[in-house]
Amino acid sequence: MQSAPITKYQPFPQVELPDRQWPSRTINRAPAWCSVDLRDGNQALAQPMSVEEKLEFFDLLVSIGFKEIEVGFPSASQIEFDFCRRLIDENRIPDDVAIQVLVQCREDLIIRTCEAVRGAKNVIIHFYNSTSPRQREYVFGNATRDAIRDIAVNGAKWAWQHSRALVAAGTHVRAEYSPESFTSTELDFALEVCEAVSDIWQPTPENKIILNLPATVEYATPNVHADQIEWMCRRLTRRAATIVSLHTHNDRGTGVAATELALLAGADRVEGTLFGNGERTGNLDIVTVALNMYTHGVDPRLDFGNINAIRDLYERVTKLEVHPRHPYAGELVFTAFSGSHQDAIKKSWPHQRPDRPWDTLYIPIDPADLGRSYRAIIRINSQSGKGGVAYVLEHEFGYQLPKLMHKEIGKIVNDIADARGTELASADLLEIFKAEYIDRSSPVAIDSFKTKEKDGVVKCDASVRVDGVPQKLAAAGNGPIDAFVRALGATGLPKFEVLGYSEHSLGKGAEARAASYIQIKTERGNHYFGVGIDTSIEFASIKAVVSALNRALDKK
Ligand SMILES: CC(=O)SCCNC(=O)CCNC(=O)[C@H](O)C(C)(C)COP(=O)(O)OP(=O)(O)OC[C@H]1O[C@@H](n2cnc3c(N)ncnc32)[C@H](O)[C@@H]1OP(=O)(O)O
């Protein structure tokens, strides 16, 4: 940072609107959406999409439910022109979808644009010129306000004239005008230019004009943007015949917020791109705004029910990556690594009922609504807690660990994650769990085990190996576990008692197994868990005893 930025930058002026209404409103219906992926998004790519890629992207946008799609700038290049023609000539545009084409307010370009869309059913001709003081000064050679207004008016006239042949041939033509750099333009002048354009097109409530008020570069806080939009909405003389459209960029990182507040301010329509691709820091991310509405119970009328497939296609054709933390779509947004989050998710998840509003803690949207799975919700690293470890072992592998055991396995996993310094995959977790609790056959291994009950007394015969030496054991007790523990007494192994156990079944059909979790207490007072898995619950429990004992012997 330089030492005196205070003199280098200036605050953005506020809008004089003391009776502003937008702060007390809520968003309760979806706007009209227009995707500008194939134009504003595409023009910002280092390697613009090929025609084939644009066709694929167009189909994706249609399948999501976009009814207005800016397909390009057909007068800019042959590839843009050809793409437009292919859409039309190959009948790829559904009847309820309008294609939008961008053009400068220059007659030759407007003529070429009209040629590009000949034969389409619904077309929006989008003409623009920049209006801000700096653009007037630098780009248009100190042009006066009147001269700039005249560029817009001429554009409106040429768009009207040259689209008459299209209308005569049956195309439904609408006009969109953008005073580019609107948010840096004096509001009274932006209004004057918009009114002058409307005067040419004479819109009606049945055939409205679209006035798109872009934040071409985002310079202000979102409340200022909302004020600018409310200011315009309240002064446009043909408000009922006008669709007020938003087109925010994200230079300050608040494109989504600016759009949401401007919807409160009265806008009817939103232009943006999937995942916010676009010039510099990008256009508005439509996915986020639409799904924000969805999570407030407002139907966005866009379908992101298969967000992973949408993201995959987007990444393939744009060669950009959706950030792993990107709202709703990022790889990690349904994943909790930290212990307290994992614990809260695990505890709140079972309370979720189909007939109740969604309120699982830390997960503001049901991942299933986006076609995403619950599997990756909890992942394990050194920040993770016992709840997360227990969650993964239960949800991915079916082991329902008793609550007392969570703390122990949590610490074991945490220490390993810490030592490795990486995330542990669920397969790693399973491996750690098995090695620690199940696959323990030294120094004691059990080869066979048989019980017989008579008058409430259980007699057990077992073959074990202690440090590799085979031993035959026999004893009687109150139950199989008691009898087995007594039998072990004859081997000279340290004394221990079984404090408790829990069991449940694992898998189904031919795969069915019993899982037993035993806790023992040794002579020294230490507690150890052991886990046994077998087809019979009896043998599973005996294996669990052996595993707990082996852990105790290892750690003595
Ligand atoms: C904010 C945005 O995203 S706006 C859209 C930006 N996208 C693009 O520009 C991509 C497509 N554009 C192009 O390929 C080219 O700009 C073309 C083909 C449209 C025009 O190309 P060229 O005429 O060679 O160049 P260029 O765009 O620089 O035009 C410059 C002239 O047009 C004028 N001009 C610029 N914008 C406009 C406008 N919207 N309406 C009328 N005149 C304009 C400039 O003042 C300049 O005039 P000058 O030559 O008298 O100084």
Ligand SMILES: CC(C)C(=O)C(=O)O
């Ligand atoms: C042409 C206009 C709408 C534009 O892309 C912008 O201002 O960012």
